[in-house]
Amino acid sequence: MVTETRRDGKGQKKKNFGHTLAGLAIGVVLWPVFLPYLFIHEPVIDFANILKIIVATVVSGGLALIIHEIGHAIAGILSGMTFMNMSIGPIVVVRSDGKSRVIVQKPALGYLGRAMLRFPGALTAEQMEARLKRYVAGGPVANLIVAVIAIALVYTIFPSGILLTFAVVNLLLGAANLIPTDSKGMMTDGKHLSMLSGRTPGKELVLIGYRLMQEDAEGTDWRQETVAQAEELIRLHPDHPLTPALYASLSPYYIAENPSASEALGRGIAFRERQQTTDPLQDLADIAMVHALYAAGKLGEEPEILLKLGRIGDAEKVAGLFRDAYTAVLDGRPEKLGDCLDQLERVLGRWHSLYLEGRFEKSRILELRQTFSDHPLAG
Incomplete structure (x- = not known):
């Protein structure tokens, strides 16, 4: 490989x-x-x-x-x-x-x-x-x-x-x-x-991104063959600058039914060593992994999770607010969590230029609201 x-x-x-x-x-x-x-x-x-x-x-x-x-x-x-x-x-x-x-x-x-x-x-x-x-x-x-x-x-x-x-x-x-x-x-x-043009690596990553958008720009209704191809590209090119964004795009596909698959796919992509202080694409990959860990009930078990959350920056507002929301979950601060979720709903609005209708993000907000009282440490 x-x-x-x-x-x-x-x-x-x-x-x-x-x-x-x-x-x-x-x-x-x-x-x-x-x-x-x-x-x-x-x-x-x-x-x-x-x-x-x-x-x-x-x-x-x-x-x-x-x-x-x-x-x-x-x-x-x-x-x-x-x-x-x-x-x-x-x-x-x-x-x-x-x-x-x-x-x-x-x-x-x-x-x-x-x-x-x-x-x-x-x-x-x-x-x-x-x-x-x-x-x-x-x-x-x-x-x-x-x-x-x-x-x-x-x-x-x-x-x-x-x-x-x-x-x-x-x-x-x-x-x-x-x-x-x-x-x-x-x-x-x-x-x-x-x-x-093939002069630098990454053509396949660009094409698969547009393929996913072509098949379903608003959600995850993709062909199984397209998903399999995206998975293989993530494994083949873990260090390419575009790979974190591809993982963040693909991760919601697994969250509802098999969040552990998203976790396994993201290992080596999320939480990796950063080459620069501000890296919004890496922030997207990191918060996608956090979503997967929470959905799998493993967020509290992740080693140094608060440190990893702290590395996520504010360059992308939604990722930054989810960082604060999950930090509030781990710290057991429901009022702070509620404030973060309210801000997230305002930022996403009816439509967002990056998240579009924000269906996945809004489902995460709803789950955090509904389940926090049941398992505040998510594992």
């Missing part, structure tokens, strides 16, 4: 050096974009103009983010995907049950922007791979197209430092997103494209 190894110091240094070179390359490209403008128009550098540029940069950043996510959405729809939701900061546009609505919510997993689409029908792995590449590339490509158009306008019919700033911000966002890197569980579009 083949497993991936963790990045050692040498590998991390090589990765950082590659990212530095990529950043320098972007800088070299940017100089010819704005340097001629300074010679042609000789703008006055004073406080008022500096303030204008700062404001223009902030506004351009927001607009570039919107363009980026719309680019993903358009490319996905043109590739046959179905729109689910789009987040721009705390603003989330939701399409569910044939209706559209706008909600205000903390960004999921720390993403400033996120477009979530799914495939409505079955596809071969090759078809899904090709369409996902277009969907993922749509965001940075949209930024680069807008940047080129804006630069052309600046140097032809509409010379403007503000428009040039807008162009540079779009160029930076588009180019930076094509660098294949990840940090704190967040992966750039370039990293996803690198995995889908």
Whole structure:
């Protein structure tokens, strides 16, 4: 059985050096974009103009983010995907049950922007791979197209430092997103494209995630073959950055009837040594294991469980609140537990950009409310 190894110091240094070179390359490209403008128009550098540029940069950043996510959405729809939701900061546009609505919510997993689409029908792995590449590339490509158009306008019919700033911000966002890197569980579009193209490991993990979403985006009504494939990938790639998220997605499949199976699958994935202080994907895997242990009546028996719960961070609000709820269970504090569960219900609401309808999470809340008096230490 083949497993991936963790990045050692040498590998991390090589990765950082590659990212530095990529950043320098972007800088070299940017100089010819704005340097001629300074010679042609000789703008006055004073406080008022500096303030204008700062404001223009902030506004351009927001607009570039919107363009980026719309680019993903358009490319996905043109590739046959179905729109689910789009987040721009705390603003989330939701399409569910044939209706559209706008909600205000903390960004999921720390993403400033996120477009979530799914495939409505079955596809071969090759078809899904090709369409996902277009969907993922749509965001940075949209930024680069807008940047080129804006630069052309600046140097032809509409010379403007503000428009040039807008162009540079779009160029930076588009180019930076094509660098294949990840940090704190967040992966750039370039990293996803690198995995889908086979240049870095992880293509199968990306595809199985979209396969699960395609078969049942709101629950666990998946084909047995799909579940078996996901299980095998978790065992084959325990150290891949995406594996904790896959385990967290798959874990609810077992909780109702066989939580011990979820526990067994998660060993080596949950509660593992962290490579960074903030790791929301690892938080999801850890809280999925805690759900399984509680459902199996083994939470109180888990070695150093309070220490393990304490490692779960606050980057993902729902995981953090479940951490506090289970800590209250172990400490025998029903009032604290009730407060955590009330907060969880408010955060999940009727719909959540990461948990969607939150059926599984709401079932956990209900079970904690109903069973705490019966077995406060869950084992």
